[in-house]
Amino acid sequence: MNDILSNPEFRKKIELLEKKLGYTFKNKKLALSAITHKSFIAESNKGLEDYEVLEFLGDAVLSLIVSEILIKKYPQAREGELSQLRSAIVSEAFLSKLARKINLQEVVLLSKGEIAQRGMERDSLLCDVFEAVFGAIYVDSDYFIDPPRQIFNKLFKDFIIESIEKGKIPRDYKSLLQIITQRKFGTVPKYRFISAKGPEHEKIFEMECIVDKALKTRGKGRSKKEAEIKAAKEAYEILNEEENR
Numbered sequence: 327m328n329d330i331l332s333n334p335e336f337r338k339k340i341e342l343l344e345k346k347l348g349y350t351f352k353n354k355k356l357a358l359s360a361i362t363h364k365s366f367i368a369e370s371n372k373g374l375e376d377y378e379v380l381e382f383l384g385d386a387v388l389s390l391i392v393s394e395i396l397i398k399k400y401p402q403a404r405e406g407e408l409s410q411l412r413s414a415i416v417s418e419a420f421l422s423k424l425a426r427k428i429n430l431q432e433v434v435l436l437s438k439g440e441i442a443q444r445g446m447e448r449d450s451l452l453c454d455v456f457e458a459v460f461g462a463i464y465v466d467s468d469y470f471i472d473p474p475r476q477i478f479n480k481l482f483k484d485f486i487i488e489s490i491e492k493g494k495i496p497r498d499y500k501s502l503l504q505i506i507t508q509r510k511f512g513t514v515p516k517y518r519f520i521s522a523k524g525p526e527h528e529k530i531f532e533m534e535c536i537v538d539k540a541l542k543t544r545g546k547g548r549s550k551k552e553a554e555i556k557a558a559k560e561a562y563e564i565l566n567e568e569e570n571r
């Protein structure tokens with residue numbers, strides 16, 4: 327491992343990452359893993375570890391940090407609004423935006439093939455590395471949330487609040503779903519009435535959400551709108567889960 331860390335290319339990448347974050351890693355190996363894509367290991371075979379486990383952890387770390395920002399900024403908000411906002415913020419589309427703000431693509435270690443295809447510019451890769459970096463800071467801090475939280479807040483909190491206030495973050499599941507389906511399939515979801523059951527004053531509506539040919543979900547609610555949102559939420563979660571795999 328020590329000879330890995332004495333590799334000048336790796337040292338330069340780690341130093342650049344530290345400079346971007348304003349954070350010095352105690353364990354440089356963690357920093358190196360956070361920026362190492364598996365294609366790079368396959369090609370260079372240097373006993374490195376890739377970022378996938380750190381990414382898994384970083385996903386939870388960011389979710390916690392973002393939850394705190396939202397709860398403190400919007401103490402009156404309901405659980406449903408908070409989780410919609412959080413979901414939009416920790417999405418691939420938004421996290422890759424944060425990654426680009428610090429030019430994270432400059433530090434990623436990729437195979438030559440991936441570099442030739444501009445792999446470091448892909449949203450999915452940038453989002454994953456971003457998560458891994460915050461997972462790495464968390465582990466490097468002996469699993470204390472404070473260091474990653476301070477770094478995240480210093481770099482991104484104002485931008486996040488500003489994005490929310492300017493309406494640049496979709497706040498409901500129908501908009502979230504639309505963004506993902508436009509990117510994935512080039513189409514927008516359609517909604518179809520299924521049924522309305524029960525007595526007049528307490529009717530339960532059921533709506534279907536149709537996403538391309540790939541996916542249909544249904545939701546129930548006290549209004550068509552509410553039923554659509556439920557169906558959209560389910561479709562969104564399925565697609566989001568697939569993307570994060």
Ligand code: MN
Pocket residue numbers: 381385453454457570
């Ligand atoms: Mn991810």
